[in-house]
Amino acid sequence: MINEIQHTAETKMQKSLDVLRDNLAKVRTGRAHTGLLDQVEVEYYGSMVSVSQVASITLLDARTIGVKPFESKMAAVIEKAIRNSNLGLNPAAMGDLIRVPMPMLTEERRKDLIKVVRGEVEDGRVVVRNVRRDANNDLKRLLKDKEISEDEARRGEEGIQKLTDKYIAEIDKMLATKEADLMAI
Template sequence: MINDIQKTAEDKMQKSLDVLRDNLAKVRTGRAHAGLLDQVEVEYYGSPVPVSQVANVTLIDARTIGVKPFESKMAGAIEKAIRDSNLGLNPASMGDLIRVPMPMLTEERRRDLIKVVRSEAEDGRVAIRNVRRDANNDFKRLLKDKDITEDDARRGEENIQKTTDKYIGEVDKLLAHKEEDLMAI
């Protein structure tokens, strides 16, 4: 029982960390990466789909993303979707290839993005702490039902706290790395 609670809590904390990692990847730095366009959706035969499902997204160089539509008639729609997204990108068509250059970030924009990143990290910490709270409540319920001893409950809570500290440390590392990326020129 105790091991099940601990395993479930650790799995949930790992999922929270994975979600944070995905959210941080969406925050754009000065460098280009293909995953930047993952949340951009384009209208394809009446339904919105991600750009990656209607085009091949590659890196041309460190500051330019290349988008090559599978169907040439989709080029205009993809270009419009990228331009209309809130990423601040200005794509340019060159034949059947859409080039998306990454503009330099201003100091003010970098500071705004750091605030966003810190907010995402705090959301990740809160999610991990909520998992700890739920696990501790499970231990208290088992203790109340006399399914485990007080020592087992205390040991379980200590182990959950150690796991929580480990994952909070991972969140802090991710945050520090992303802030470093944002402030690099």
């Protein structure tokens, strides 16, 4: 029973780490990456779809994303969607290829982005701590129902605390990496 609780807690903590990693990837640094356009949607035959479903997205160089529509008539629609996406990007069409250069981040914008990143990281820490609290409550319920001994409950809580420390350290590492990326010129 204790092993099941610990396994469930670890699974939930890992999922929260994956969600945090995805959220941090959406925060724009000075470098280009194809995932930046994942949230941009265009109208395609009456339905809204992401740009990656109507075009191939590649990196032309470290600061430029190339978008090549599968259908040439979609180029203007994709260009307009990227421009209106509130990402601060200014695409330029060159034939059937849309070049999306990444503008340099100002110092003020970098500091704002770091605040956003720290907020996301704190949300991740809260989720991990909530998983710990729920797991500890499950252990206390088992102890109260006399299904486990006090020693087993204490060992279970120590195991869950070790898991929590491990995932919090991983989150801190992700924060340090993202801050370094944001401050790199």
